[in-house]
Amino acid sequence: MEQLTTTRGEPTPYAERVLDVVERIPPGKVMSYGDVAEFLGEGxxxxxxxxxxxxxxxxxxxxxxxxxxxxxxxxxSECLAHWREESTPLRGTRVDMRKARWDGV
Known part of the structure; x- marks a missing residue:
């Protein structure tokens, strides 16, 4: 498993790439952990x-x-509050992945 922290306690380049993808997900959209890894083509x-x-x-x-x-x-509960604030499509207390999944484009 790849190190995720440098010797100085900072994010590694891989961790920075993950965080960059997350920052680009629009309000009201989501990605699964696996979606992020697949989008990056690593991890x-x-x-x-x-x-x-x-x-x-x-x-x-x-x-x-x-x-x-x-x-x-x-x-x-914290996620649900954010999802409702951003009008993320829901099915009960879960995100409706068919409607809310972001493909990175």
């Missing part, structure tokens, strides 16, 4: 999730979710 859902856990506070982290449209454990 996987777990690596993206780790980047988000370490560095995601500076980007719209609520726009990166599980493939089933749910938020990470412990973040459900």
């Amino acid at each position: 996987g859902p777990r690596q993206v999730g780790r980047v988000m856990a370490l560095w995601g506070g500076a980007v719209p982290w609520w726009r990166v979710i599980r493939a089933d449209g749910s938020a990470a454990d412990g973040l459900q």
Whole structure:
């Protein structure tokens, strides 16, 4: 697994690329952890999730979710508030991935 932090405690180039993609997701749209990895052509859902856990506070982290449209454990109510504020298409308390998934274009 690739290091995600430099020896100086800063994000690695991979982590910076993940965060750059997340910053570009428009309001009302989402990507799954796997979508971000696939878009970059490197890493996987777990690596993206780790980047988000370490560095995601500076980007719209609520726009990166599980493939089933749910938020990470412990973040459900905060995500739901952001999704409602941005008019993200929902199915109950989950994002409607068919309508809200962003393809990076």
